[in-house]
Amino acid sequence: MPYVDIAQGSDFASLWYITNSPTGHVSSFDRAKPTIILLHPFFLDSTWLDTQFGDPRLNEGYNLIAFDQRAAGRTLSRPNGKQDSWTDAADLAFACHALWLSPSHIWASETTGANLAIRFAALFPHMVLSLTMLSVPSPTELEAYFHTCDELLHMWAHAEDLDTLEFALMQVTAYITGPDVDADLADEIIAYFETVYPPxxxxxxxxxxxxxxxREALLKKELAAIRQPVLLIHGDKNQIHPIQHAHNMVADLINAKDGAKLYTIKGGQGYISVLPTTASVCNRVFLQFVSRLPHARSELRAPDDSLEVFISHGLETMAEITDDPSIAQRDPLSPMSFSRISVAVQQLQVENYMAAAKDARKAFSPLGSDGRPMRKYSERKHDHWFQGDRSWMSYVENIPEAEEHPVNPAQHVGGPTEGQIQPASGEVMLNSAQQRIAFNPGTIERMEKIVGKTGIQKVTGAIPLKLGSR
Incomplete structure (x- = not known):
C-alpha cells in the first residue's frame, strides 16, 4: 500500500499518498518529467485534488504526488501536542527522503497546505524547484471571526442530532467556499465531513x-529565507484571508528568485483550487509559471545523505533563521524536533485532544448502516417555522411589521468587513485554547461531579491549567 511510515519514540505517523503513475507508486514515475508535490486544503484530503490530477495539462506533462497530512484522509497518526506547521513540513521531508523524490515543484492549497509548504521551502530549499500557494493565508486566523470559527468547530464536534450537525457543517462550508457555493458541491463537502469527521x-x-x-505567524526573517521562484494565486473576494495579506507576503518575500508573483482571480473566494469555476484558471496560471522555469528530471536514485544527515541539515537551517543554536542539537529522527510552539500550547493541545476523545465513540453518528450519510443536506425538510436564506441563516417568515434589511453574506458567514483584517494576537489564541478545554462537555461533566451542578457556573470560567513556559 502507498504509505510512508514515520516512527520515533512515542511519535508515529503513516502518511498515505497518491500519484498519477501507472502503478500508483513513485517507482513508475517518468524520469524525463518534473515532479509536482500537491498539498490539499485543510479539512479535506488528497481526493479533493482530482481537479488537478484530472487535468490533462498537468497529468500528461508532470509526475504528480499528493500526501494526506496527519489526521486527514487515510493517513494514520498518533496525536502529539508538539504538532504544528513546522512538524508537518518535517513530515514531508521524511516522506521525500523515504521515496527518493527529486527536487520538485510545490503546489499548496489554502491555510495548512500553504503554511506547510513555505516552511518546507525554508528548511529544505534544495528539495524545492518552485513554490506556488493558492489562497495565501493570514499570519494567524483573523480576530474578526476567530471565536466564531472556534464555536462552529465545537458545535460540529459535539452535535447531538442531525439538524445541529448539518447547520454547523453548512456554516463551515460557507466559510471555506464562500456564500454562493453550488448546492451540489455543498452536498458533496458536507457528506465528506459527515463521513470522515463525524462527532x-x-x-x-x-x-x-x-x-x-x-499556529504562529512567520517572522520576516523566516520569509526572507525563501529563495525559490514563488507564485501566489489569490481570489480578490476571499473572506477568510483578505487579499491584503497576499500583498503583504509578496513584499516580505524579498529574496524570492526574480521576486514573488501575485495573480489575482477576479471574484475568487474560498477554496479556489476546488471550486470548478476557478480551479481550471489556477491550473492554467500555475502551468504558465512552471513552464518558464528550467526543465528538471525526476531521477529515481537513493539520496546522497542518510536520513539523519538529511534532516539534520533542516534543523541547522531552522537554528540559523531563528537564532536559536540549541535547535540544531535536537533529535533528527523525529519530526517533532521541528516544533516551534510553546510548552503551554503543547499542553493545551494535548488536553484539548484528550477532552475531545473522551466518550467520542458514544457520540452521535450521522451515518446509516451502510456507512454513508443518511441524507443529502439539500434534501433536508423545511417544515419548521424558521426558513433559511441564501447564506443559510434562519429567519422568521410572515411577520409584516419586521423591517427588511439587505443581506450581507460576509457578515452572516463570519467574513471580515473592511478594516477587520487584523490577525488574532497570541493572547487571543491562548485564551481561546484554554476556553476550548474549559467548556468542553467532558470537562464540565467532570467538574459537576466535584462541585455539583449548582456551583458549576462559578468554576467553569476559571478551571486551573498547569501551564509551562517556552
Whole structure:
C-alpha cells in the first residue's frame, strides 16, 4: 500500500499518498518529467485534488504526488501536542527522503497546505524547484471571526442530532467556499465531513483544529529565507484571508528568485483550487509559471545523505533563521524536533485532544448502516417555522411589521468587513485554547461531579491549567 511510515519514540505517523503513475507508486514515475508535490486544503484530503490530477495539462506533462497530512484522509497518526506547521513540513521531508523524490515543484492549497509548504521551502530549499500557494493565508486566523470559527468547530464536534450537525457543517462550508457555493458541491463537502469527521471522530477534528487555530505567524526573517521562484494565486473576494495579506507576503518575500508573483482571480473566494469555476484558471496560471522555469528530471536514485544527515541539515537551517543554536542539537529522527510552539500550547493541545476523545465513540453518528450519510443536506425538510436564506441563516417568515434589511453574506458567514483584517494576537489564541478545554462537555461533566451542578457556573470560567513556559 502507498504509505510512508514515520516512527520515533512515542511519535508515529503513516502518511498515505497518491500519484498519477501507472502503478500508483513513485517507482513508475517518468524520469524525463518534473515532479509536482500537491498539498490539499485543510479539512479535506488528497481526493479533493482530482481537479488537478484530472487535468490533462498537468497529468500528461508532470509526475504528480499528493500526501494526506496527519489526521486527514487515510493517513494514520498518533496525536502529539508538539504538532504544528513546522512538524508537518518535517513530515514531508521524511516522506521525500523515504521515496527518493527529486527536487520538485510545490503546489499548496489554502491555510495548512500553504503554511506547510513555505516552511518546507525554508528548511529544505534544495528539495524545492518552485513554490506556488493558492489562497495565501493570514499570519494567524483573523480576530474578526476567530471565536466564531472556534464555536462552529465545537458545535460540529459535539452535535447531538442531525439538524445541529448539518447547520454547523453548512456554516463551515460557507466559510471555506464562500456564500454562493453550488448546492451540489455543498452536498458533496458536507457528506465528506459527515463521513470522515463525524462527532464520533471528533478527536481527529481536534487534531486538525489544534494546528489551524494555534499556529504562529512567520517572522520576516523566516520569509526572507525563501529563495525559490514563488507564485501566489489569490481570489480578490476571499473572506477568510483578505487579499491584503497576499500583498503583504509578496513584499516580505524579498529574496524570492526574480521576486514573488501575485495573480489575482477576479471574484475568487474560498477554496479556489476546488471550486470548478476557478480551479481550471489556477491550473492554467500555475502551468504558465512552471513552464518558464528550467526543465528538471525526476531521477529515481537513493539520496546522497542518510536520513539523519538529511534532516539534520533542516534543523541547522531552522537554528540559523531563528537564532536559536540549541535547535540544531535536537533529535533528527523525529519530526517533532521541528516544533516551534510553546510548552503551554503543547499542553493545551494535548488536553484539548484528550477532552475531545473522551466518550467520542458514544457520540452521535450521522451515518446509516451502510456507512454513508443518511441524507443529502439539500434534501433536508423545511417544515419548521424558521426558513433559511441564501447564506443559510434562519429567519422568521410572515411577520409584516419586521423591517427588511439587505443581506450581507460576509457578515452572516463570519467574513471580515473592511478594516477587520487584523490577525488574532497570541493572547487571543491562548485564551481561546484554554476556553476550548474549559467548556468542553467532558470537562464540565467532570467538574459537576466535584462541585455539583449548582456551583458549576462559578468554576467553569476559571478551571486551573498547569501551564509551562517556552
Amino acid at each position: 464520533f471522530n471528533r478527536h481527529r477534528l481536534a487534531q486538525i483544529g489544534n494546528v489551524l487555530m494555534n
